[in-house]
Amino acid sequence: MARIEQEKPAFTLVEVPEDHSMDAMVLAPPPQPARRRKGDIFRPGNGPLVQFQGVIKKYDGEHRGLDGVSVNINTGEFVFLVGPSGSGKSTFIRLCIRELRPTSGSVIIGGRDLGELRRSKVPYLRRAIGCVFQDFRLLPDRTAAENVAYALQVTGHSRQEVRRSVPAILSLVGLEGKEDRLPREMSGGEQQRVSIARALVNQPRLLIADEPTGNLDPETSLGIMDLLLRINRTGTTVLVATHDQHTVDRMQMRVIRLDQGRIVRDAEGGYHEDPGDTGEIA
Amino acid sequence: MRIGMFFREALRSIRANAAISVAATVTALIAVFILGAFIPSFMYVRSAVDAQKAKVDVDVYISDNASIAQVNELKGRLDTLKTDGTISGFTYVSKDDALKIMRDRLRDPSVLDQLPSNPLPAKFNVQPAEAENANAVVAAIKDDPALDPTEGIVYPQTTADRLLTAAKFVQWAGFALIGILLVAAILLIGNTIRLSIFARRREVEVMRLVGATNWFIRWPFMIEGVICGLAGAVVAVAMLWGIKVGVVDAWASGADTALTKTGSTATTIGFPLLTLVLVGAGAVLGAVGSGITLRRFLRI
Ligand SMILES: Nc1ncnc2c1ncn2[C@@H]1O[C@H](COP(=O)(O)OP(=O)(O)OP(=O)(O)O)[C@@H](O)[C@H]1O
Numbered sequence: 298m299a300r301i302e303q304e305k306p307a308f309t310l311v312e313v314p315e316d317h318s319m320d321a322m323v324l325a326p327p328p329q330p331a332r333r334r335k336g337d338i339f340r341p342g343n344g345p346l347v348q349f350q351g352v353i354k355k356y357d358g359e360h361r362g363l364d365g366v367s368v369n370i371n372t373g374e375f376v377f378l379v380g381p382s383g384s385g386k387s388t389f390i391r392l393c394i395r396e397l398r399p400t401s402g403s404v405i406i407g408g409r410d411l412g413e414l415r416r417s418k419v420p421y422l423r424r425a426i427g428c429v430f431q432d433f434r435l436l437p438d439r440t441a442a443e444n445v446a447y448a449l450q451v452t453g454h455s456r457q458e459v460r461r462s463v464p465a466i467l468s469l470v471g472l473e474g475k476e477d478r479l480p481r482e483m484s485g486g487e488q489q490r491v492s493i494a495r496a497l498v499n500q501p502r503l504l505i506a507d508e509p510t511g512n513l514d515p516e517t518s519l520g521i522m523d524l525l526l527r528i529n530r531t532g533t534t535v536l537v538a539t540h541d542q543h544t545v546d547r548m549q550m551r552v553i554r555l556d557q558g559r560i561v562r563d564a565e566g567g568y569h570e571d572p573g574d575t576g577e578i579a
Numbered sequence: 580m581r582i583g584m585f586f587r588e589a590l591r592s593i594r595a596n597a598a599i600s601v602a603a604t605v606t607a608l609i610a611v612f613i614l615g616a617f618i619p620s621f622m623y624v625r626s627a628v629d630a631q632k633a634k635v636d637v638d639v640y641i642s643d644n645a646s647i648a649q650v651n652e653l654k655g656r657l658d659t660l661k662t663d664g665t666i667s668g669f670t671y672v673s674k675d676d677a678l679k680i681m682r683d684r685l686r687d688p689s690v691l692d693q694l695p696s697n698p699l700p701a702k703f704n705v706q707p708a709e710a711e712n713a714n715a716v717v718a719a720i721k722d723d724p725a726l727d728p729t730e731g732i733v734y735p736q737t738t739a740d741r742l743l744t745a746a747k748f749v750q751w752a753g754f755a756l757i758g759i760l761l762v763a764a765i766l767l768i769g770n771t772i773r774l775s776i777f778a779r780r781r782e783v784e785v786m787r788l789v790g791a792t793n794w795f796i797r798w799p800f801m802i803e804g805v806i807c808g809l810a811g812a813v814v815a816v817a818m819l820w821g822i823k824v825g826v827v828d829a830w831a832s833g834a835d836t837a838l839t840k841t842g843s844t845a846t847t848i849g850f851p852l853l854t855l856v857l858v859g860a861g862a863v864l865g866a867v868g869s870g871i872t873l874r875r876f877l878r879i
């Protein structure tokens with residue numbers, strides 16, 4: 298089993314003295330690209346980090362989840378994936394971590410064609426990608442802290458490293474004091490934040506979040522989006538699928554819009570094409 | 580380094596799925612108990628049959644009219660059989676010895692005093708190396724002129740044949756039963772562990788999705804299987820020990836005089852060795868059972 302070579306904690310936080318709120322935590326930059334982790338399966342190079350080439354995904358042989366999607370996402374970008382319910386956002390994300398395989402076309406992540414990736418390498422792909430799932434996917438009989446710790450144990454971190462990193466990341470997502478709650482003892486929004494903490498804790502090169510603010514009040518949503526933005530500023534590529542029009546409008550980032558499995562728009566800006574647009578596609 | 584973590588994971592899983600863990604343990608207990616009752620019984624029967632086989636001996640009666648040279652020649656042929664390993668040994672029983680033995684056996688030896696002469700022939704008592712060799716002994720000496728014309732060669736042919744058949748049957752039936760028991764035990768434990776894994780199918784899926792390798796997921800399950808198997812085996816051994824001390828040993832000491840009278844030398848596996856075998860079997864059953872079962876769930 299591959300271990301991380303570096304001995305520093307998985308997640309480093311620098312506290313700014315004059316402010317002790319969540320926002321005062323600044324994420325340390327992830328390891329430089331030159332310093333590759335052992336077991337890192339991304340190929341070094343300047344190509345796009347995420348590349349979809351004519352991807353078609355049919356469920357049950359005919360029902361189309363994605364219907365011919367070609368798109369590139371470069372290292373360091375912050376991208377929103379929007380579109381009505383059933384347009385294929387989750388399908389897109391599940392293809393990225395090879396939870397699904399395309400019916401045709403290819404998905405290339407970090408220079409690796411996932412269609413050619415051996416089954417035994419898939420865990421290493423998933424460690425390089427932090428994923429926040431729409432339905433959280435927490436381990437039901439583990440506490441918040443243990444759920445986050447599991448992601449660290451998987452990558453071979455020692456108990457001391459786990460003890461150091463987990464409380465820090467949980468307080469970063471605003472869950473201090475709830476470390477020992479089981480998922481069923483937490484609200485949807487709290488579970489979602491555990492899911493986010495787990496995705497962040499391994500300092501992934503690519504962070505993918507499926508509806509990370511779907512269960513949160515507007516205020517907490519803003520907090521989470523701020524967090525994602527700060528993570529992006531440290532060099533991590535971020536892809537967020539969301540319905541949250543308000544957030545998308547506020548952030549003014551690249552927006553990829555899906556409808557019925559096709560990309561109908563790919564541009565910087567708000568949720569809709571222009572402020573007066575209702576989002577209907579002619 | 581990671582062994583500790585896998586161990587903690589296994590214990591957590593046993594605690595979280597107490598009912599299923601108990602079911603797996605009880606399954607292992609039953610399997611090991613049956614195995615533990617069967618192995619010593621099988622070995623005892625086999626050893627008893629072997630002991631009987633060793634007692635199949637051949638009496639070669641010598642004619643009263645045979646000359647000393649003829650008797651020596653017969654003895655020479657028996658010596659040859661001994662050197663080539665067909666027989667393990669033979670003893671000479673003279674007419675006087677035969678009479679003495681007869682006298683010891685009779686309740687009223689005085690009847691023998693009324694005999695005008697000793698009617699009992701002398702004999703060689705021959706012990707074949709294997710019960711199977713009795714026929715070869717007979718074939719080698721049946722035409723010898725020194726043989727007594729009426730008694731000739733006497734050996735319990737049917738007993739020998741029956742014993743041989745019984746011995747083969749006991750052996751093969753025993754192996755077949757042990758094999759069936761082992762397979763059944765593995766399937767039973769595997770099935771119980773499948774319940775446990777099925778209950779946690781989603782959990783295994785999540786583990787895979789956050790980047791756990793198959794072995795990372797598998798180790799705790801295998802350790803869990805081994806712990807349940809060992810626990811079952813230990814309880815089974817304790818129960819077997821109780822039965823041995825309380826029932827078998829008591830019966831054996833009661834039957835002791837009878838056994839020594841018939842000269843039975845049948846033995847069976849010693850309890851410490853049996854314990855070792857059973858505990859090992861429990862651990863292997865648990866590991867193999869969960870290992871096989873897991874494979875189906877690790878294909879996400
Ligand atoms: N396992 C599945 N089997 C069959 N059809 C599926 C499956 N998963 C998704 N679909 C279908 O594929 C299409 C795309 O689904 P997907 O989950 O990607 O949509 P989405 O954009 O994430 O929607 P939402 O915003 O509601 O999460 C939908 O029509 C859905 O019904």
Ligand SMILES: [Mg+2]
Nearest residue numbers: 386387431507
């Ligand atoms: Mg979705």
